[in-house]
Amino acid sequence: MDKDVCQTTCVNQQKVERALQLLPEQEILLGATEIFKMLADPNRLRLLHALSQEELCVCDLAALVDVTDSAVSHQLRLLRTARLVKSRREGKMVYYQLDDEHVESLLQEGLRHAEEG
């Protein structure tokens, strides 16, 4: 049951192929998806917003979003893996800061968008 063959009725093959060609490469598209996924959670958004202003340690961040240390730690790991934040150890504590300049503009633009809509 190949869909490209079955629905030859209304599909405008030309348009579709044009759109397909202009589509970004799989890798880049998936990369963008991952970044947007990271931004698609209220608490992560709060964390990133706070970190866009100053470095904070794990328990500061936990207090900020009012969840367990464990929960923030999990989230920070995601953000770290996605290279949106980086960490720095100082004694017992670990301080986090933004790793990526671009993220801040994405964040701002998303917020601006939400203000207007």
Add this chain to the structure above:
Amino acid sequence: MDKDVCQTTCVNQQKVERALQLLPEQEILLGATEIFKMLADPNRLRLLHALSQEELCVCDLAALVDVTDSAVSHQLRLLRTARLVKSRREGKMVYYQLDDEHVESLLQEGLRHAEEG
């Protein structure tokens, strides 16, 4: 078990309160989250990218991302509810186009980000 009280040990209350005050209003923050959620799926990203170039009908879009008409319809409903796309009926077919200019810049910025990372 209030976390703000328990962990008075390492939490820098000043920093936290400052960050809390600067945090965008709940409503805006959740709004931004919703927009990012819409962008956090490869197929929706493909759909939006294609629509950023020209109007397309449902079955074109289904062919583009190679899923059922039903699946695209569900996704388009999400995008419509989020006001990212709008639809126009022409005979039996329904054509979709971007509803929001800002989305395109978010999309582009996300992709640019993914290219560099």
Add this chain to the structure above:
DNA sequence: ACCTCATCTGAATGATTGTTCAGATGTTAT
């Protein structure tokens, strides 16, 4: 009226996700 085609809807399913709990790791101080 009927039939066909394009799109939509609702229920069901499997996959992913955010959180918590309990316990592990690593650091500092005594």
Add this chain to the structure above:
DNA sequence: ATAACATCTGAACAATCATTCAGATGAGGT
């Protein structure tokens, strides 16, 4: 070394999500 504290990890759970299937809606043509 032992204790105390900050952070991390893994398992478990509920919630959310993307897809499909089957059937509904709505428009055109005969």
